[in-house]
Amino acid sequence: MANKTVLYKIKRQANPTSEPFWEEFEIPYRPGLNVISLFMEVALKPVTRDGKATTPVNYDSNCLEEVCGSCAMLINGRARMACSALVDNLEQPITIEPFSKFPVVRDLQVDRSVLFENLKAVKAWVPIDGTYALGDGPRQLPQVQEQAYQLSQCMSCCCCMESCPQFNEGTGFVGAATIAQARLFNMHPTGKVLKEERLAALMGDGGIQECGYAQNCVEACPKEIPLTKSISDVGGDVMKKAVLDFFRL
């Protein structure tokens, strides 16, 4: 095959209220290309495959090392990070779309602030007394640290939420990421002082009960965070609390 190329289609949208449309691009193949570098090619030469002048593609990105959580999008239909999506491993034409369950800002940029609001609702922090000197932190066995570290790698990319059939306007489901963070802080020797409040926030409509155990979240997670395990653990705690609350009334 002479002159190998890369063919890709990008779903674009000028602003939150305008109609989306597709544009096709084709560039010469080079080894080592990832989806981010496909966007960089468009910025250098903003022309579509059929020779029409266009504009650089707008997308969120930052670290390009799959650790900041910015560049999540749908690539060949799958929720994943654009930086770690290597062209060599993708079927062509590569289709690139914004997440479908978050409001589009422009092109591939979406508004994912709902996750940060959810993290506030479950008080995803350790409530320290202050930053003044209070000596060492609590001792922890390495096994406990390893479990916490797994959960603490969540980069708020929202791939788990995009992939979840229950995450939609109908249910108002908080999604797996928030539940895993609630578990992380409930595990912490000091963080667990807020455990009851976190569980309360996950009760009722939109809470943990909305999970339908489709298990898409754990498959989508780029960091392989044990999301379904987290949901079942926290689910158990919520259930226990519900029963106790009932008898307390």
Next chain:
Amino acid sequence: MAKTPKIIIVGGGLAGLSAAIKVAEAGGKVELFSLVPVKRSHSVCAQGGINSAKNLKGEGDSPWLHFDDTVYGGDFLANQPAVKQMCEMGPGIIDLLDRMGVPFNRTPEGVLDFRRFGGTLFNRTAFAGATTGQQLLYALDEQVRRYESEGKVKKYEYWEFLSAVLDGKSVCRGICAMDLRSMEVQTFAGDAVIMATGGIGAIFGKSTNSVVCTGSAQGSLYLQGAAYGNGEMIQVHPTCIPGEDKLRLMSESARGEGGRVWVPKTPGDKRTGKQIPENERYYFLEERYPKYGNLVPRDIATRAIHKIVYDQGMGVEGQPMVYLDLSHIDRATLDRKLGGILDIYEKFVGDDPHEVPMKIFPGMHYTMGGLWVDINQQTNIPGLYATGECDYSIHGANRLGANSLLSCIYAGFIAGPHAIKYSEGSDAAGADVEAALAAEKKRQLAKNDALVNNQGDENPFQLWRELGDTMSKNVTVTRYNDRMKETDAKLVELQERYKKVNLSDKSMWSNQSFLFARQMENMLQLARVVTQGAILRDESRGSHYKPDFPERDDERFLKTTKAFYDPANNAPRFEWEEVDISLIKPRPRRYDSK
């Protein structure tokens, strides 16, 4: 009752968040501006760990020894009192992070584990797997979210800092910023402003830095009169993974955990790394630096790799690459201590570093220079502070690995309280703040209009590519005055061509190419500060290496380079300031003795 001080913080990485926490805790009101949701800031990229002399390994480590290693590692260019203060605060900062829930790796007894990093003989680096920066950032992000939910911090995410608002006496009274979605320009009054805007990697095209690390904010402030210190001091990290879109870092912790750097003894050896037997491998760092071995400071390792590749022609497969080998270490240990970074290598390169040696090469990594600050982190502009990588203060001519996270948090912890103190003593009466705000907004709106209506045929991304190529080629590892003078001329040419930038996208809604083009102007100005500073420093010190001037020259150059913008010539003007060496007497910096 005294008024509540309002402090504006620009940047939401470790330095900005640290400052925010201190201000909020002291009762101040914080307005926090960031280009990205703060949890996505560049601090997440720091991998290996954070230094502090907790001395939990019975080695007799102490803050003084940490201080000495840092000053010596920086080739004596840093003012010593600030460095000493940072090293003394180190153990307390680690304890605080631990209390905040950072999942630091533990020993079997449950205390913090520490590993070795470059430029020291002590196990002084606390770490959380190989994503320590991410874990630290998250801990601070969580504390700030808590303050946010209490109404003490207001976040402005997806906002670009455009400039400081200065009154008639050049006192900082607030900032001018742009909403990246609506593209609306607004001014914000504040009692003090703390900058925490990171490094300038994008000036070198591809680097290990994140996309937002353009240096535009620092460039803008330099144009407004802020002094820029030691701009020529740029760290090139010895071990990066070259990529199409960026250079990905391979942490120094890989060597801290026993990783060995080598090349085949036979140049151009066609066998794979794994096939080459032990006795046919040249462990050049271990041979040349027997005491520190693979853990010599970054500038030393980088130059050694360049030498082996370019002077001796011994790069792997004849390419600019050397091996970084972890395959002799057992899988479980690697996963526990380095999991995150090995995943990155496997994901982006496709080879499994548990099994085969990694192919790496040096890449631009860290900005030692930055906005000039005093011991309280205040710039030469009253009311304007700078913290973290965007300030010049701690690392001198070369930063030691795992000192950056500490220096960011330290600087935030110093600047926050001092900004509050400053605002309590400052008096805006008599200063026409409203007029200053309005004038700055008008100036910035005019810049926007000019850029959008510009006619010409230049593409800002093309200019950027040329900028990066010339800077990376001529102003990084090995520096020659003639080539850097050509670079400076090229920068002037790029500035001329910049006037003809024509944006293909002129819309005023979330227009990223508009933003980037706007940043380019400041980047080009700062690139000249870096280049001219390097031309003028005729010596070799730390990361700054000139073959024509191979020795350190304390008599002439044990001085801080201070660049000021000279509007008459549209170029930097330089002054040199004595370095405070009151605590440790400079001595020759050598890592090759036994």
